[in-house]
Amino acid sequence: MIARPRRGRWGRLGLYALVILMLAWTLAPIYFLLITSLKAYVGTISFPLSWLPRPFTWHNYAMMFSQYSVNSVSYRFLHALRNSLIASTATTLANLIFGSAAAYVLARARIRGKNAITMAFLASNLLPTVALIIPFYVLTVTYLSALHLYDTNLLLIILYTSFSLGLVIWIMRGYFESLPVDLEESARVDGATRISALLRIIMPLSTPGLLATGLLTFLTAWDNFILPLVLGPDPSAYNLPFFIYSLNGQYLHMNNQIAAGGVLAAVPPVLIVVFFGRYIVSGLTAGGVKG
Amino acid sequence: MAVERVASLGRPKLGHRIFRALSGEYFWFYLLLLPSVVILLGVVIIPMLYALKMSLGNTSVVVIGGHGSVQSTFVGLANYVALMQNPAFWQALRETLYFWVVSIGLELTVGIGMALVLNQKFWGQKVVRVLVFIPWAVPTVVNAMLWGMILNGNDYGVLNDLLLRLHWIRTPVVWLTPTPVFQGVPWLSHSLGALGSNLAMNAIIVGDEWKTLPIVAILVLAGLQMVPAEYYEAARVEGASWVSQFFRITLPLVGPILTVVLILRTMQLLRAFTLVYTLEGYGLPLLSISAYQQAFSFGAFGPGSATAFIIGMIALVIAYFYIKRLYREVL
Numbered sequence: 001m002i003a004r005p006r007r008g009r010w011g012r013l014g015l016y017a018l019v020i021l022m023l024a025w026t027l028a029p030i031y032f033l034l035i036t037s038l039k040a041y042v043g044t045i046s047f048p049l050s051w052l053p054r055p056f057t058w059h060n061y062a063m064m065f066s067q068y069s070v071n072s073v074s075y076r077f078l079h080a081l082r083n084s085l086i087a088s089t090a091t092t093l094a095n096l097i098f099g100s101a102a103a104y105v106l107a108r109a110r111i112r113g114k115n116a117i118t119m120a121f122l123a124s125n126l127l128p129t130v131a132l133i134i135p136f137y138v139l140t141v142t143y144l145s146a147l148h149l150y151d152t153n154l155l156l157i158i159l160y161t162s163f164s165l166g167l168v169i170w171i172m173r174g175y176f177e178s179l180p181v182d183l184e185e186s187a188r189v190d191g192a193t194r195i196s197a198l199l200r201i202i203m204p205l206s207t208p209g210l211l212a213t214g215l216l217t218f219l220t221a222w223d224n225f226i227l228p229l230v231l232g233p234d235p236s237a238y239n240l241p242f243f244i245y246s247l248n249g250q251y252l253h254m255n256n257q258i259a260a261g262g263v264l265a266a267v268p269p270v271l272i273v274v275f276f277g278r279y280i281v282s283g284l285t286a287g288g289v290k291g
Numbered sequence: 292m293a294v295e296r297v298a299s300l301g302r303p304k305l306g307h308r309i310f311r312a313l314s315g316e317y318f319w320f321y322l323l324l325l326p327s328v329v330i331l332l333g334v335v336i337i338p339m340l341y342a343l344k345m346s347l348g349n350t351s352v353v354v355i356g357g358h359g360s361v362q363s364t365f366v367g368l369a370n371y372v373a374l375m376q377n378p379a380f381w382q383a384l385r386e387t388l389y390f391w392v393v394s395i396g397l398e399l400t401v402g403i404g405m406a407l408v409l410n411q412k413f414w415g416q417k418v419v420r421v422l423v424f425i426p427w428a429v430p431t432v433v434n435a436m437l438w439g440m441i442l443n444g445n446d447y448g449v450l451n452d453l454l455l456r457l458h459w460i461r462t463p464v465v466w467l468t469p470t471p472v473f474q475g476v477p478w479l480s481h482s483l484g485a486l487g488s489n490l491a492m493n494a495i496i497v498g499d500e501w502k503t504l505p506i507v508a509i510l511v512l513a514g515l516q517m518v519p520a521e522y523y524e525a526a527r528v529e530g531a532s533w534v535s536q537f538f539r540i541t542l543p544l545v546g547p548i549l550t551v552v553l554i555l556r557t558m559q560l561l562r563a564f565t566l567v568y569t570l571e572g573y574g575l576p577l578l579s580i581s582a583y584q585q586a587f588s589f590g591a592f593g594p595g596s597a598t599a600f601i602i603g604m605i606a607l608v609i610a611y612f613y614i615k616r617l618y619r620e621v622l
Contacts, residue, residue, distance in 0.1 A: 018408045019419060026423050029501060032449055033437050047446040048456060102327035109320040119614050121327065124335040126557065126610035130564050130579040131603035134586045134596050135338035138345065138352055141359035162334035165327060195319060223430045225565040230587065241432035245569060248436070255440050262433035273428035274421055277509070285513045285548055 037061070037259035044255040060260035073247075076235045077261065080243035083153050084265075087239060088221040091160040095217045096210055098161075099168030104198060106169065107176035108184075118173060125166030129226050137230050151234045156227050163224075164217045171283060175209035176202065212283020215276055219269050240265040339603060346370055346597035351590065363593075370597040379576065380598070382487070387578045389487030390496060390563060397500050398556060399549070402507030409508060410515045420509070427505040435569035438498030442466040442570075466494040467570055491575055499566055507552050514548030515541065554613050557606075578602050 036044055037060050038053035064077040102121070106114045136159060140150050149155040179202060187197040203210070228242040238246065244261045247254060273280070347370070348363035374380045409420055429437070441449040444465035451463040469489040473480045518541060526536050564579040573584050578598060586595030 015408065015411055015413055019413055022405060022408065022423060023419065025501070026426055026505070029437055029441060030425065030429075032441065033433075036440065044440075045445075045447050047452060049447050049449065049452040098326040098330065101323035105320045105324045109317070111320065117324075121331060122554075122614060123607060123610040124331055126554070126606050126613075127335065127339070127603050128564075128579060128606055130582055131342070131599040131606065132335065132338050134582065134592065134599050135341040135345065137587075138359075138361055138592065139338065139341060141354050142352065142361045145358040159334060162330050165330055169327065219428070223432075225432050225569075226583075229568075241430050241565075244430075244432050244436060248569075253439075258436050259440075262430075262436055266429045266433050269428040269430065270425055273424055277421065277424050281509055281513050284510060284551060285517075 033259050033262060036255055037263050039256045041254060041256055057256075060256045061264070063257070064260065064264060071235055073257070076238055076243055076246065077264075079236050080238040080240045081264075083156075083238060084222060084240040087153050087156050087160060088218050090157045091164075091221040092214050092218045094157070094161045095164055095168050096214050099165050099213065100172045100203075100206070100210065103169045103172035104176055104202065107173045108181070118169060121166035121169045123166070124162070125164065129163065129224075133226055133230050136227075140231060151232050151237045153232075153237060155231055156224070156237075156239070159227055159231075160221045160224060164213075164220050168213045168217060171213050172206065172209055175206045179205055208279055209283050211276065211279045212281075215272055215280050216283070219272065222269055339600075342596045342600050342603070345592050346594075346600050348593055350592040350596065352592055361592075366593070370593045371601075374594060374597055374601070379581070383576045383578045383581045385485070385487035386492060386575065387487075389492065390577065391557075393488075393493075393496055394499060394503070395553065395556060397496070398504060398507040398552070401500075402504050402552075403511050405504060405508035406511035406515055409512050420512070424505050424509050426502050427509075429502060431502065431565040432569055434498065434502045435566045438495075438501070438566075439467070439570050442494050442498070444468070467491045467574075469575060491571060495567060495570060495575070498570075499563065503556065507556070510548055510552050511545060514545035518544045550613065550616055557609055557613065 035051070035053040038056055038058070039050070040055040040057045040059070043050055043053075043055050063073050065074055068074045068078070105111070106118050111117075140155065149158075183201055183205075184194075184197045187201050188194065192200065223241065224239065225241040225245065228237065228239050229245075232238065232242070235246075240261075244258060244265060247258045247261055345361075345363060347367060348365050349369075350361065350363040352359055352361050405423070409416070409423065413419075426434075443449070443451070444463060444467065446452065446455060446463045448463065448466070450466065451460070454460045455463065467490075469491045471480045471484045472488060472490055472493065473483065522540050522544075523536060526540060531539065563577065564583065567575050567577055567580055568583070571580075573580060573588070576584070579602060582595050582598035582602060584595075585591045585598060589595075
């Protein structure tokens with residue numbers, strides 16, 4: 001906290017004006033999304049635009065869960081929800097297990113060029129997805145077509161895993177390096193193997209880092225759009241972002257339905273940020289500053 | 292520890308070194324490292340090399356019943372030469388750089404400004420810090436659709452609705468069309484246009500910043516909170532002004548955090564595909580959009596891969612500078 005001399009009346013007024021400006025910029029679009037999701041279609045295309053949810057309806061939300069039949073809106077929504085949940089969770093677990101294992105080795109082992117290896121992982125995460133999507137597609141439909149990975153969630157999980165692995169390794173390596181080596185060595189003097197020292201002592205102490213990187217990975221995977229766009233065009237393989245994109249019809253923009261889908265897709269990540277935002281921030285800063 | 296270091300000075304024969312590497316605890320080390328290395332090779336390095344191979348040929352892909360075949364005749368650098376001679380490629384490159392530079396510029400000014408405000412004491416500070424963070428959590432596609440509604444070119448677009456009610460404009464503005472900005476001042480309009488600026492681009496940058504300023508502000512805030520208050524007290528005793536306190540104390544100490552922020556943002560910005568594709572389709576050809584369009588809309592996998600490979604190389608060059616700076620700070 002910056003301790004400054006006490007501000008005058010005008011200083012306080014200016015500060016509150018800035019805070020209110022910041023809140024308006026942040027909350028006005030969210031308010032607009034919420035009211036649009038509760039409007040009937042006519043309320044979204046008339047001028048002047050109503051700044052309250054009028055004509056009011058719950059229908060946009062109800063249709064996501066009712067009248068289930070093949071390729072109906074609810075069919076696509078529920079499949080997309082399931083795919084997003086499975087893919088994001090699986091990606092997170094894979095990233096945490098593989099990433100922290102590699103990070104531990106890169107923090108503790110005396111391997112030549114381990115800095116270079118860490119850099120290679122981090123650099124691989126700086127590659128834009130769009131640079132990789134063309135070879136992904138071609139390899140999937142030609143040489144690997146016998147594996148029938150096209151249009152499957154499994155393919156998305158495999159590819160997502162590579163997207164944040166470098167970041168996980170980088171942050172977790174910083175965490176592991178910040179823990180004193182003596183801790184492990186004393187456990188090993190007491191007869192513990194390196195693996196059990198890792199699982200019983202190092203991992204519990206790294207929980208904040210694991211939580212931060214795990215949630216970051218989950219949010220990244222939840223957000224992905226370009227992979228399903230190219231590799232999962234069948235409604236059964238939609239994820240939530242692609243489902244919302246698909247609501248955007250060729251002739252009609254049903255803004256109220258899109259808004260309802262958008263609110264539902266935003267709920268899990270917003271809850272994560274509200275309740276665990278602190279951990280994400282401390283993980284990023286600790287990992288970034290120390291390692 | 293010392294014993295091992297002495298032993299390694301003797302440079303044992305290759306067979307011994309492999310044996311030592313695969314025995315004892317190093318076996319476990321390599322086993323733990325293996326999955327990540329396999330992922331790096333299989334999902335990043337091999338696809339990149341394959342993209343390079345496709346970009347060096349006249350490549351076509353035919354898919355029948357889920358099984359495809361790829362045909363590629365080697366043409367050397369022809370695809371790259373064709374790109375370099377194509378003005379559309381340079382326009383795409385300029386627009387991509389414009390997007391990147393303006394976004395980073397906004398984040399380093401407005402983002403740091405937001406962090407400085409959030410670092411003050413005011414009523415409701417804790418709640419405000421949480422609320423301000425929320426847009427970052429909104430998925431990119433949702434953000435795109437939301438700003439599509441706000442920037443809609445009809446009178447029922449939210450921004451147009453607001454400006455019409457305030458009588459600031461008389462007819463609705465079509466925000467998401469690439470018209471030049473500052474048309475009243477020709478020289479400014481032309482030079483900005485040459486740099487890749489247009490109305491749609493700037494509108495999209497605003498929409499993108501709504502989602503990304505929060506993470507910048509919150510991370511910088513975390514950095515500000517780590518600066519010991521005594522530094523500022525000492526500076527005040529010495530009579531340092533607010534401005535020199537900011538540039539001499541705050542900025543240097545928040546520097547490492549800014550590096551993290553820049554890395555995260557560059558990762559996302561070079562990936563800036565979702566927002567532009569969702570709002571504009573092929574209407575605003577950033578490099579990423581152009582690579583996608585050439586491969587998946589025109590079926591021109593050679594030029595598409597060449598563009599994608601160039602994007603990858605730009606990303607790696609930027610990554611190199613970031614990582615170098617990062618390690619200088621660490622070591």
